[in-house]
Amino acid sequence: MTQIIEIGKRAKKASQTLMCAGTMEKNRALSSIAQALRREKAAILAENAADIVAAKERGMSPSMVDRLTLTESRIEDIAAAVEKIVDLEDPVGVIETGFVRPNGLQVRKTRVPMGVVGIIFEARPNVTVDGAALCLKTGNAVILRGGKEAIRSNTALAGVMRDAIESTGLPADSVILIEDTSRESATALMKLNDYLDVLIPRGGAGLIRAVVEQATVPVIETGTGNCHIYIDKSADVQMGANIIFNAKTSRPSVCNAAETLLVHRDIAQEFLPVAKVLLDTKHVELRGDENTRSILGPSVKPVTEEDYATEFLDYILAVRVVDSLEEAIDHVRSYSSGHSECIVTRDLGCAQRFVDTVDSAAVYVNASTRFTDGGEFGFGAEIGISTQKLHARGPMGLKELTTVKYIIYGDGQVR
Amino acid sequence: MTQIIEIGKRAKKASQTLMCAGTMEKNRALSSIAQALRREKAAILAENAADIVAAKERGMSPSMVDRLTLTESRIEDIAAAVEKIVDLEDPVGVIETGFVRPNGLQVRKTRVPMGVVGIIFEARPNVTVDGAALCLKTGNAVILRGGKEAIRSNTALAGVMRDAIESTGLPADSVILIEDTSRESATALMKLNDYLDVLIPRGGAGLIRAVVEQATVPVIETGTGNCHIYIDKSADVQMGANIIFNAKTSRPSVCNAAETLLVHRDIAQEFLPVAKVLLDTKHVELRGDENTRSILGPSVKPVTEEDYATEFLDYILAVRVVDSLEEAIDHVRSYSSGHSECIVTRDLGCAQRFVDTVDSAAVYVNASTRFTDGGEFGFGAEIGISTQKLHARGPMGLKELTTVKYIIYGDGQVR
Numbered sequence: 095m096t097q098i099i100e101i102g103k104r105a106k107k108a109s110q111t112l113m114c115a116g117t118m119e120k121n122r123a124l125s126s127i128a129q130a131l132r133r134e135k136a137a138i139l140a141e142n143a144a145d146i147v148a149a150k151e152r153g154m155s156p157s158m159v160d161r162l163t164l165t166e167s168r169i170e171d172i173a174a175a176v177e178k179i180v181d182l183e184d185p186v187g188v189i190e191t192g193f194v195r196p197n198g199l200q201v202r203k204t205r206v207p208m209g210v211v212g213i214i215f216e217a218r219p220n221v222t223v224d225g226a227a228l229c230l231k232t233g234n235a236v237i238l239r240g241g242k243e244a245i246r247s248n249t250a251l252a253g254v255m256r257d258a259i260e261s262t263g264l265p266a267d268s269v270i271l272i273e274d275t276s277r278e279s280a281t282a283l284m285k286l287n288d289y290l291d292v293l294i295p296r297g298g299a300g301l302i303r304a305v306v307e308q309a310t311v312p313v314i315e316t317g318t319g320n321c322h323i324y325i326d327k328s329a330d331v332q333m334g335a336n337i338i339f340n341a342k343t344s345r346p347s348v349c350n351a352a353e354t355l356l357v358h359r360d361i362a363q364e365f366l367p368v369a370k371v372l373l374d375t376k377h378v379e380l381r382g383d384e385n386t387r388s389i390l391g392p393s394v395k396p397v398t399e400e401d402y403a404t405e406f407l408d409y410i411l412a413v414r415v416v417d418s419l420e421e422a423i424d425h426v427r428s429y430s431s432g433h434s435e436c437i438v439t440r441d442l443g444c445a446q447r448f449v450d451t452v453d454s455a456a457v458y459v460n461a462s463t464r465f466t467d468g469g470e471f472g473f474g475a476e477i478g479i480s481t482q483k484l485h486a487r488g489p490m491g492l493k494e495l496t497t498v499k500y501i502i503y504g505d506g507q508v509r
Numbered sequence: 510m511t512q513i514i515e516i517g518k519r520a521k522k523a524s525q526t527l528m529c530a531g532t533m534e535k536n537r538a539l540s541s542i543a544q545a546l547r548r549e550k551a552a553i554l555a556e557n558a559a560d561i562v563a564a565k566e567r568g569m570s571p572s573m574v575d576r577l578t579l580t581e582s583r584i585e586d587i588a589a590a591v592e593k594i595v596d597l598e599d600p601v602g603v604i605e606t607g608f609v610r611p612n613g614l615q616v617r618k619t620r621v622p623m624g625v626v627g628i629i630f631e632a633r634p635n636v637t638v639d640g641a642a643l644c645l646k647t648g649n650a651v652i653l654r655g656g657k658e659a660i661r662s663n664t665a666l667a668g669v670m671r672d673a674i675e676s677t678g679l680p681a682d683s684v685i686l687i688e689d690t691s692r693e694s695a696t697a698l699m700k701l702n703d704y705l706d707v708l709i710p711r712g713g714a715g716l717i718r719a720v721v722e723q724a725t726v727p728v729i730e731t732g733t734g735n736c737h738i739y740i741d742k743s744a745d746v747q748m749g750a751n752i753i754f755n756a757k758t759s760r761p762s763v764c765n766a767a768e769t770l771l772v773h774r775d776i777a778q779e780f781l782p783v784a785k786v787l788l789d790t791k792h793v794e795l796r797g798d799e800n801t802r803s804i805l806g807p808s809v810k811p812v813t814e815e816d817y818a819t820e821f822l823d824y825i826l827a828v829r830v831v832d833s834l835e836e837a838i839d840h841v842r843s844y845s846s847g848h849s850e851c852i853v854t855r856d857l858g859c860a861q862r863f864v865d866t867v868d869s870a871a872v873y874v875n876a877s878t879r880f881t882d883g884g885e886f887g888f889g890a891e892i893g894i895s896t897q898k899l900h901a902r903g904p905m906g907l908k909e910l911t912t913v914k915y916i917i918y919g920d921g922q923v924r
Contacts, residue, residue, distance in 0.1 A: 110842070114865050193887065199876055201886060208898050209868060287721070291898050306702070310722050312730075312899040333921040340923035427525070449916045450529050453624065461614055461919025470924065471616060471915070472608065483623050483706050483912035484727040485900035497898035500886070501864045504876025506748040508755035509885065 098282035101237060101270050102289030105210045108267035109235035113207050115264060117184040120231055123262045124180045127227065128173040130258035134250075135169045141250040142219065149217070149243050157347075162217045162244055172220055175475070176227045182474045185493045186233050200503040205496050207233035209291040212283050214305060216297040217243035222251045225296070226269045228477050230259070232495040235268050237290065239283050241297075242275035249273060284309035291497075292485075296478055299405065314486055314494075316478035319349030319433035320405045321463045324422040324448070326439035327358035331365050333460065334438040338411075339372040340462045341436070347407050349479060350434050350466040354402060354412040356422045359385065362415045366390055378409045385415035402429045419444050423451050430454055432481045434463035455481060455488035513697035516652060516685050517704030520625045523682035524650035528622050530679060532599040535646055538677045539595045542642065543588040545673035546666075550584045556665040557634065564632070564658050572762075577632045577659055587635055590890070591642045597889045600908045601648050615918040620911050622648030624706040627698050629720060631712040632658035637666045640711070641684045643892050645674070647910040650683050652705065654698050656712075657690035664688060699724035706912075707900075711893055714820065729901060729909075731893035734764030734848035735820045736878045739837040739863070741854035742773035746780050748875065749853040753826075754787040755877045756851070762822050764894060765849050765881040769817060769827040771837045774800065777830045781805055793824045800830035817844045834859050838866050845869055847896045849878035870896060870903035 112120075131138070142164040149159055185205050192202040211234045213225040222238055229236035240248045252271035260266040272279050284293060287310055294314050295305040305313055323341055325334040341352035357365055366389050373380065381397040382390060394413070401412045402425070416422045426435055436458035437448040445459045456466040466489060468476025473491030480486040486494040527535075546553070557579040564574055600620050607617040626649045628640040637653055644651035655663045667686035675681040687694050699708060702725055709729050710720040720728055738756055740749040756767035772780055781804045788795065796812040797805065809828070816827045817840070831837045841850050851873035852863040860874045871881040881904060883891025888906030895901040901909040 110866065110868075113868065195885070195887060199880060203903075206868070307725050312728075312897055314899070315727075330921070336921060336923055344924055445918075451525065453525075453528065453621075454914065456915040456917060458917045458919065461917055461922040462924055464924040465614060465917065465922070466915070470610070472610060482727055484729070487912050488915045497902050499869065500871040500881070500903045502871060502873045502876055502880065503860075504873065506745070506751060507876040507880070508751055509759055509877055509879040 095278060095282040097274065098272065098279055098286060099289070101272060102210070102286045104267045105235040105237050105270055106289045108265040109207065109209045111265050112230070112233045112235055112268055113209070115233060117186070119262070119264060120184070120233065121180045123230060123259045123264050123268075124176055124227055126258040126262045127223070127255050128176040130254045131169055131173040131176070131223065134254045135166060138169060138247065138250045138254065139164060139166070141246040145244055145246045154243065158217060162219065162247070164219055164247060168220070172223050175224060179227045179231050179475055182231065182492060184231065185496050190498055197507050198505065199507055202501045203498050204501050205493070206499050208495060208497050210235045210237065210289055211495065212237045212239070212286070212290045212293040212311070214239045214280060214283065214293065214295045214297070214301065215241065216301060217241040219244045219247040219251055221296055222248045222271070223255065225477065226252075226255055228475060228492065228495060230268055232492050234495060235270070237270050237272065237283065239272040239280055240275070245273065245275050281308060284311060287311050294478060314478070314480050314490070315482040316480055317349050318405055318431045318481060319351070320354070320403065320429060320431040321350060321352045321433055322354045322356060322426050322430060322435045323352045323463065324356040324426070324435070324437045325358060325361060325365050326419060326437055326441060326444050327360040328441040328444065329361060329365070329438040330440060331361070331368055334365060335369040335372050337436065337438055337460070337462050338369055341464055342373065342378055342411050343376040343409065344464055346409055349405075350463050351407070352411070352463055353404065353406050354414065354429065356425055357413070357415050358419070358422070359415050359417055362386070363389055366413070373411065376409060378411050380411055380413055382413040383415060386413045405431065419447060423448065426452055433479065434458065434466040436461065436463050455479070510693060510697035512689065513687065513694060513701060514704070516687060517625070517701045519682045520650040520652050520685055521704045523680040524622065524624045526680050527645070527648045527650055527683055528624070530648060532601070534677070534679060535599070535648065536595045538645060538674045538679050538683075539591055539642055541673040541677045542638070542670050543591040545669045546584055546588040546591070546638065549669045550581060553584060553662065553665045553669065554579060554581070556661040560659055560661045569658065573632060577634065577662070579634055579662060583635070587638050590639060594642050594646050594890055597646065597907060599646065600911050605913055612922050613919065614922055617916045618913050619916050620908070621914050623910060623912050625650045625652060625704055626910065627652045627654065627701070627705045627708040627726070629654045629695060629698065629708065629710045629712070629716065630656065631716060632656040634659050634662040634666055636711055637663045637686070638670065640892065641667075641670055643890060643907065643910060645683055647907050649910060650685070652685050652687065652698065654687040654695055655690070660688065660690050696723060699726060702726050709893060729893070729895050729905070730897040731895055732764050733820055733846045733896060734766070735769070735818065735844060735846040736765060736767045736848055737769045737771060737841050737845060737850045738767045738878065739771040739841070739850070739852045740773060740776060740780050741834065741852055741856060741859050742775040743856040743859065744776060744780070744853040745855060746776070746783055749780060750784040750787050752851065752853055752875070752877050753784055756879055757788065757793055757826050758791040758824065759879055761824055764820075765878050766822070767826070767878055768819065768821050769829065769844065771829050771831050771840055773834070773837070774830050774832055777801070778804055781828070788826065791824060793826050795826055795828055797828040798830060801828045820846065834862060838863065841867055841869075848894065849873065849881040851876065851878050870894070
């Protein structure tokens with residue numbers, strides 16, 4: 095698509111200016127964005143209201159409408175989040191390692207911007223600002239492709255940001271929104287190898303799968319979390335119950351929420367009723383294997399193979415009694431999406447075996463999986479949680495939006 | 510393809526054992542491989558001879574036959590290279606960062622193996638052993654898919670390695686060669702998302718392009734090097750001539766060799782004749798723009814747009830006179846493959862501007878681009894040179910074959 099290639103060229107050009115922009119310049123642009131969002135909130139809310147009317151007419155679900163909705167206080171939150179990014183340390187320019195070779199070459203592995211970052215997302219207008227701000231801070235130009243349901247909101251937000259950036263002297267094309275929300279524009283972005291350095295999908299499993307399958311540009315896979323809590327036979331029962339209750343119910347719709355509870359058979363009789371009392375307070379639907387149902391009774395629905403593989407994102411929990419730690423590890427290996435898992439145990443050997451052999455981005459001993467989050471890890475901001483192993487794994491902060499280059503000073507060395 | 514899926518399953522299973530193998534165990538397996546290669550060299554050479562006969566019958570070019578050929582001394586070199594990998598530091602288990610959060614959570618970002626690495630390559634049997642040894646050292650299982658021209662050599666080498674690994678107690682499936690050299694087997698490997706954590710193509714531009722276009726698994730793009738040497742107006746003429754001579758002629762067939770010479774107009778009259786005297790000693794064919802030809806005469810062929818974009822990998826050099834540093838930078842931005850570039854200058858500001866704005870994996874001031882190499886950078890070994898920005902950039906050592914996981918210890922923390 096010529097139009098997307100043109101956007102790629104513009105973004106590449108802007109990225110060449112941003113690459114050399116100092117932290118102060120970038121921070122000035124970020125502050126300008128925050129101010130402009132507050133100043134223009136009436137106009138933004140008007141466009142958002144039009145999106146919401148259209149969405150309701152198309153029969154969008156209430157939870158999706160909620161994600162799409164902006165309010166004065168949400169715009170304030172978004173602006174405040176941009177200001178928080180101003181305060182974060184700029185990873186660009188950091189020398190990761192530097193050394194002198196025996197022949198006198200001075201080698202410096204230096205952190206630099208990626209160049210042009212693409213973000214494909216759904217109907218969440220906050221991602222428009224958040225993604226743009228994180229890219230700007232790290233000296234990257236960004237191409238945004240949001241869902242059609244939020245197109246008027248996104249166009250307003252992108253316009254406000256572009257003007258704000260330009261008013262501080264950096265290129266407006268640092269942030270470009272693709273206004274064509276057709277499937278073709280998304281596909282063209284996924285194949286924009288000449289101009290795009292990385293593409294990050296932010297959204298549901300379907301979007302991420304489509305990007306992984308179709309993209310020829312480098313992709314960072316984010317998000318899907320089929321997380322497990324394993325209660326070892328030596329577990330503190332009350333701690334285990336608190337952890338599964340928190341991991342399942344504190345925010346079921348997010349990727350670090352637990353979806354399956356595994357319980358060692360030696361503790362199942364004692365543990366499961368305690369956990370159920372807590373989970374019942376939030377009306378969590380339990381789907382259990384035979385052993386679980388023989389302990390908790392027929393109010394627990396029978397679990398299916400498919401349940402084990404499902405990220406419910408809801409008040410539903412699969413439960414299975416296992417014969418051993420190894421069986422728990424095998425279950426996790428078979429069904430996990432590689433996001434976050436937890437063992438609750440008092441046994442040092444079991445804890446070590448679990449963290450050594452479970453191959454997920456975050457592996458917990460005696461803590462809720464809900465902590466897998468850039469904010470909770472102290473990164474200040476996150477662009478997503480990577481479930482792949484290349485480049486970034488787990489919560490991605492500013493550093494993960496950069497790459498390195500080797501700068502080598504010599505005085506005439508040849509080989 | 511069922512067969513490739515089966516191979517993926519076997520490799521995944523082996524990787525789960527390798528993931529927990531200690532450095533001593535992995536080193537024992539590597540030493541065993543080196544010994545076995547020496548012991549079995551007669552059998553390996555016999556299979557290689559059969560490959561060579563077949564290749565010559567198919568009319569393979571002499572330089573390709575040379576790359577395919579093993580000799581006693583080349584097998585010794587390969588075995589010695591494996592032993593060098595024993596001596597390298599194992600990146601697995603290193604804690605990259607570790608901190609305690611205010612709530613007491615102990616977070617450790619720990620280096621771990623990737624899991625299963627795929628390597629697609631052409632008719633170079635040394636890659637079979639080199640790739641396998643680097644993966645083994647870093648605790649990864651490897652699936653190798655070499656070219657059909659080397660299939661008998663590769664089968665022999667893989668068999669020797671598998672037996673050697675198994676004899677030390679690690680799984681033979683740590684190394685699996687795909688013996689089916691059809692296009693379908695390569696395509697199936699590129700889409701083996703359930704079992705393959707990363708795919709590394711090692712070979713020519715055509716192979717790399719095919720992998721980038723078709724793969725749905727994460728890929729590390731390696732290799733293509735359209736490298737530039739820019740002679741600034743303040744350059745030391747003799748230093749500049751030595752650098753372009755070295756960068757072009759010391760080994761023209763490799764990716765870090767220079768392909769285009771850019772010369773500032775203020776120094777062109779003085780510099781070009783000096784450089785030509787040196788380049789003529791190796792019969793380098795010059796293809797120049799009008800200014801170059803007016804200085805060096807009509808023996809210099811006219812350069813084309815396509816020449817600027819070509820990685821010659823031969824004794825051919827494109828030459829262009831530029832009006833300014835900015836024009837040189839623009840030329841590099843337009844044609845570079847992002848591998849290695851060099852400025853020869855005595856001017857600090859020009860050096861800084863060049864390294865800040867040229868967006869390649871390695872940017873040199875006053876040194877030959879031929880130094881972009883794992884060995885020359887002191888990494889001991891390299892699996893390739895990445896020209897992408899994701900995960901790894903420039904020479905990739907052992908560390909780039911690993912990823913990280915967050916291990917978090919708590920005592921009941923919930924969110």
